[in-house]
Amino acid sequence: MTDTIGRRAASSPRELTRVADRSSFLYLERCTVHRDTNAITATDAEGTSHIPAATIGTLLLGPGTRVTHQAMSVLGECGASVAWVGENGVRFYAAGRALTRSSTLAEAQATAWANRRARLDVARAMYRLRFPDEDPTGLTRRELLGREGTHVKDCYRAQSARTGVPWKRRHYVPGDFTAGDAVNQAITAAAQCMYGIAHAVATAIGCSTALGFVHSGHELSFVLDIADLYKTEIGIPLAFDIAAESDEDPGPRTRRALRDRIHEVGLMDRCVTDIKELLLPYKAADSPDSTAVDTEIDHVTLQSDHDLQVPSGTNYGHDW
Template sequence: MTAKEGVATGSVPSATPTEVADLARVEDRISFLYFERCSVSQADNSITVTDDRGTIRIPAATLSVLLLGPGTKISHKAMVAIGENGSTVVWVGERGVRMYAAGRPLTHSSSLLQRQAALVSNRRSRLAVARAMYQMRFPGEDTGGLTMQQLRGREGARIRNVYRRLSKETGVAWDRRAYDPDAYEDGTEINKALSAAHTCLYGVVHAVIVALGCSPGLGFVHTGHERSFVYDIADLYKAELSIPVAFRTVAEEPVDIGSAVRHAMRNVLYDFSLMDRAVRDIKALLNDDGMADLGGPEENHVGLWDEKVGEVAAGRQYGPDDGE
């Protein structure tokens, strides 16, 4: 994308904000990039990453999520470029155990967010979405009459079988999922690999959710956490994606398990087409039937809520002349 230079408030030069319609769709973007011990800045409509080996440039409009590890510095101008292009920045702790995120949606519309809030606020519709999430993990089976307790039990048994199968296939010893975020190095190699793989998955899913304008915190199965919906969506793919990557990477006995897992996840995410699949799954779960495509001019509007008709036009003065 050609960058156009403009002038921000004051005398600080900045890239002119990109029009929403010009942004790359979330499913067409780079899944994620991870950097540590470097400086991130901005040049034109790209971000630059500099360490002792040199500098690389990354077009901000093609990036979905940027994972920043320990020892990373990022400039205000870089954050502006990233935010204007609808990307998500995720700060991760040592070995990727902890995760902190900030993002900006690709869409100006709140219609999908409103749909999510309406569904999660009603007990019956929330249960329907939660059942649909479990149904996606049990294709060909009817989960419609099962309670949440029964669904959790079936899901637990499914994941235990996945662990056992992969342990047998790869020769990696497996006992149980156990890890301490404050003592990462004390965990087994497979538990460290699972943590690193899940962190990558959470980052990409978080970016998709934010890009669509949904709330990461309004979960249907998970609740009470700022990333409840992230965990909901990520759980749809763990058995196919992050868990197999963790086992197969550990079987190769790499020197740096965290780095090896991140590289393996990058390759698998591309083959898996995660972002395209996550967009379709989220919109299907929220019953997005005919909403405007992201970036369309018809969604870039602000209305006023009305308890009788739903919405009236904004940007006008209401009063006696309008019969109100």
């Protein structure tokens, strides 16, 4: 077996921009995405814009976009996540290559997920991150879901009272972004952007997007788990602020405001920290230190007996 599987020729992990230091997301539509040295270009009827590829956390490609092989090559080399999405970013279709080269978090996540008791412990820890004033110790899953639902409904009512925006109920029709009123459209836009950010961070640091601890049965279950951590703190209040300003174009305005807000609060860095705190207690004792999870690990080993890891690139005979 060779030791080249995990290697990329362009940049070492140390040279790549940390996911926490990148722009959260960039949404493009109705343009052609190409490459110019180490930048990508977006060309439409108004001209060409240059974007340094290494500064992108996740690139959201909306309707009418065309992307070249060279553009995808530089994005892959820089470890940027690429997601193909629907109009206004409200449908997720596919995603590209990620930044990670270490399996530490993926193995810790799988270990916690595979044990029913540990899986519930992580769900409780997620609840504790969302609502730090409450102690979820001993709560069943049904009780966690009930309390979470109550908190979200209370958040809607509180934000409506704060902003003066009328609120009836959450209304979203899949495939029809404009079916709801302005505040519902803003909430949907904020949620989908948060899903994109959570997807970018989770994949960039080596997690499985499918192994959720609250959500289940979907390829993005873990993404939904992480995005929900910040729903009542960031997404919903910002959506009500946007609706209070105007009913016009809530989708684009929400995306721009959310991008600024994410930068202000350092959400990308916080996502990385929260995911590590949730999963690393379940990492194997011989796994690399947590500080190396997304920075310096770039090697492949072979598994032997008794959890022994041996170097790859060697042909092991019967007498080794």
